[in-house]
Amino acid sequence: MVNRAKASVDLDAIFAALAHPIRRAIVEQLAGGDATVSKLAEPHDVSLPAISKHLRVLEAAGLLQVEPEGRVHRCQLDAAPLSTAFGWLTQYRVLWEDRLDRLAKHVERNPMTKGKKEKSS
Amino acid sequence: MVNRAKASVDLDAIFAALAHPIRRAIVEQLAGGDATVSKLAEPHDVSLPAISKHLRVLEAAGLLQVEPEGRVHRCQLDAAPLSTAFGWLTQYRVLWEDRLDRLAKHVERNPMTKGKKEKSS
DNA sequence: GTATCCCTTAACCAGATGGTTAACCGTGCA
DNA sequence: TGCACGGTTAACCATCTGGTTAAGGGATAC
Numbered sequence: 001m002v003n004r005a006k007a008s009v010d011l012d013a014i015f016a017a018l019a020h021p022i023r024r025a026i027v028e029q030l031a032g033g034d035a036t037v038s039k040l041a042e043p044h045d046v047s048l049p050a051i052s053k054h055l056r057v058l059e060a061a062g063l064l065q066v067e068p069e070g071r072v073h074r075c076q077l078d079a080a081p082l083s084t085a086f087g088w089l090t091q092y093r094v095l096w097e098d099r100l101d102r103l104a105k106h107v108e109r110n111p112m113t114k115g116k117k118e119k120s121s
Numbered sequence: 122m123v124n125r126a127k128a129s130v131d132l133d134a135i136f137a138a139l140a141h142p143i144r145r146a147i148v149e150q151l152a153g154g155d156a157t158v159s160k161l162a163e164p165h166d167v168s169l170p171a172i173s174k175h176l177r178v179l180e181a182a183g184l185l186q187v188e189p190e191g192r193v194h195r196c197q198l199d200a201a202p203l204s205t206a207f208g209w210l211t212q213y214r215v216l217w218e219d220r221l222d223r224l225a226k227h228v229e230r231n232p233m234t235k236g237k238k239e240k241s242s
Numbered sequence: 243g244t245a246t247c248c249c250t251t252a253a254c255c256a257g258a259t260g261g262t263t264a265a266c267c268g269t270g271c272a
Numbered sequence: 273t274g275c276a277c278g279g280t281t282a283a284c285c286a287t288c289t290g291g292t293t294a295a296g297g298g299a300t301a302c
Contacts (some may be wrong), residue, residue: 005149015140019133020260031213037279054281057259071269071278080218084255087143088211088215092152093207095200141290158249171291173250178289192299193249 010062011088014081017061021045027063030077036071037066066113123216130182133200134211148184151198153231158187158194206220 017023026040032059041051055075058064066073138144147161162172176196179185183202187194 011145012140012142018142018209019131019136022260024132027213033217038277046260047262048279049263049281051233053260068268068279070199077216079213082213083217084212086207086214088139088208089203089207091204092200095152095198096204096207116286143290159247167290168292169249170251170293174290189249189298194249 010081012073013061014063014085017057017063017081018085020054020057022051023058025084026054026058027077030064030075031079034074034076037075040075123132126150131202131205134182135206138178138184138202139206141175143172147175147179148203149197150199151185155197158196161196174184185212185222 018027020110022044029035029040029043037051037055038048040055041048044051055064055066059066063078065076065078067076068074139148146164150161150164158172158176159169161177162169162241164221165172167225176185176187184199186197186199188197189195
């Protein structure tokens, strides 16, 4: 962790980058290997400039590296920011695992509670 | 997993909700226990209506449940959407762990490379 | 019963976002 | 030399976002 404020800015950009389905799809696609811009654009029903903008957003979040190779631009995923987001979420992992755990234990203890009303105080 | 399209919409809302520092701070605060709206607003230098809007965003993402108790509104975190986001990221975990792993192995193999130029390509 | 407290809603505003079309720019090929 | 290809930039547009102030509305306290 370099700096708290910077990490926050990073998280802003990372989560915002992941908040659009096209950009998530691009990440998924790149996870399968490098690709050119037009290859990335292919599955999506938007113009090339629109894709170009999405790539800039991913780049700004540090998720994407682009290097020109001839007249083609090779796009490569950098997963490090994903791990940053992952790390932030991990902090709260106990919250949902706790809940699932308690639910599992409850079911275990009461294997036949068919009609009972569930009240989680 | 109920439905692919719905899950995508969910992820849109969840990641977007987490893309603002105030909203992440609210999540952090609620992770420590329930709170009223004004308690949540306290640490932040924005108006109450602004906080109210942030709470609506968190609510829409399923991260927050609000129930009126007298004239106070009790806010409670629901961590389930965090686990959804976590799940999506987990899909790519191998990508950064791979990288860290390779880095670790490299360092292991070359324990004394102090002056060497590091070129990651 | 009325004043106060907690919070929401309404209306508005500036700036960001996500898309378009048109124009441009560098590379490769004929 | 010039044209086609891959991609970006520019300009524009509609909508969303994040903030504000002002007003309202229900529960509580006096």
